[in-house]
Amino acid sequence: MLETALYLIPVPLSEGEIDDVLPAGNRRIVAGVRHFIVENVRSARRFLKKCDRSIDIDSLTFSELNRHTRPEEVAGMLDPLRRGEPVGVISEAGCPAIADPGADVVAVAQRERLKVVPLVGPSSIVMSLMASGFNGQSFAFIGYLPIDTAERQRKLRSMEQSINAMDQTQIFIETPYRNNKLLAELARSLPRHLRLCVASDVTGSRESIVTRTIGEWGSAKYDYDKIPTIFLLYK
Numbered sequence: 509m510l511e512t513a514l515y516l517i518p519v520p521l522s523e524g525e526i527d528d529v530l531p532a533g534n535r536r537i538v539a540g541v542r543h544f545i546v547e548n549v550r551s552a553r554r555f556l557k558k559c560d561r562s563i564d565i566d567s568l569t570f571s572e573l574n575r576h577t578r579p580e581e582v583a584g585m586l587d588p589l590r591r592g593e594p595v596g597v598i599s600e601a602g603c604p605a606i607a608d609p610g611a612d613v614v615a616v617a618q619r620e621r622l623k624v625v626p627l628v629g630p631s632s633i634v635m636s637l638m639a640s641g642f643n644g645q646s647f648a649f650i651g652y653l654p655i656d657t658a659e660r661q662r663k664l665r666s667m668e669q670s671i672n673a674m675d676q677t678q679i680f681i682e683t684p685y686r687n688n689k690l691l692a693e694l695a696r697s698l699p700r701h702l703r704l705c706v707a708s709d710v711t712g713s714r715e716s717i718v719t720r721t722i723g724e725w726g727s728a729k730y731d732y733d734k735i736p737t738i739f740l741l742y743k
Contacts (some may be wrong), residue, residue, distance in 0.1 A: 510540030511625075514617045515596045516604040517541075518629020519555050522712030524607045526558055529711055535559045535684040537627065541596040545571045545613055552598045571584075573609050577730050582612050589622055601736075603631045607681075616736055632732070632738050633679060636707035639717040640677070642742035644734060647677035653690070664697060671702070671743050678741040687732035690739070695726040697743075705740040 515537055518528050525573045538559045546552035549570045556563050556634075571585040597604040597613060603626070604610035637644055650668065654660045667678040673690050682690045694704060700723035707717040714735060720728060 510537065510594045511623070512589065512592050512594055513623040513625045514539060514586070514614065515594060516610065516624065516626040517596045517598050518603045518627055518631075519551075519599055519601050521601050521630050521632050521710055524657045524712065528725050531628055534627050534629065535549060538590065538596065539563065541570050542567065543571075543593060545573050545585050545595060545610065546597055547574050547600045547602045547609060548572070551600055555598060573613060575609060575610065577612075578613070579612070581618050585613055586616060586622065589617070591622075601632075603629055606631055607649060617736060622741045630711055631711045632707070632736070635710050636705065636717065636738040636740060637677065637679065639680070640705035640740045640741055640742070641705070641719050642677040642705065643675055644677070646675055647679060650678060650680040653680055660693075662695065664694075667741060668698065669740065671690070677741075680739050680741075682737070682739070684732075684734045684736055687735065687737050688730070689743065691725065691730065691732065694739075694741075695722055700726070701743070703742050705742075706732065707738040707740065708729070710736075715720045 517534065517538060518530065520526060534551055538556060552570060553565050556565060573582065573585065586595065597610045598612055599608045604701060605614045615623055633649055637647060653663055669679060670676045691706065700721060702722045703719055704722055705719040705727055709715050
């Protein structure tokens with residue numbers, strides 16, 4: 509019988525064989541959970557069917573936790589866990605609670621001293637850092653850069669200062685259809701000696717993880733349009 513806990517269940521980052529990115533133990537745990545907190549019900553149901561086709565999806569309960577969820581709704585999602593039933597958290601892709609709204613429900617569980625169990629799985633942030641050649645002991649995930657040009661430039665200057673003053677890798681993302689535009693802006697506005705790693709479609713069929721200096725990116729040919737991509741900056 510599955511231990512009562514809040515299980516943080518990773519999801520593949522791209523299409524492909526689940527066995528390539530998730531351990532078999534995850535499937536056994538998934539099969540024992542009947543209550544799920546998910547970012548998107550449709551994609552969660554699809555993922556669960558890939559894990560085990562024998563799962564009766566209609567017998568499961570789903571609570572949706574995303575940017576539209578009201579804060580006062582989050583605590584109630586843990587009611588099954590309070591009753592002694594295991595609950596799973598599933599993100600759209602990658603690891604729940606890492607740059608993900610699932611962190612909100614994990615915070616409630618920790619406050620109430622409910623057991624939280626993170627499962628092994630892919631994180632595009634961590635995997636990109638692993639492959640970048642940058643400082644993996646001190647790093648910061650910035651998330652999305654500001655949309656406003658002036659604010660974005662100020663943020664870039666601040667990131668550059670963190671790199672120089674704290675020897676800290678800076679990690680950030682962009683809406684996929686703006687990847688090429690952002691990369692061109694970085695090549696124009698940052699010092700040529702800084703190094704930029706662009707990690708695209710991590711674990712996918714089009715995976716590309718390339719580290720170059722800003723000067724080299726300025727003359728490089730690339731196309732990351734509409735492909736999930738992580739950007740990492742370091743000296």
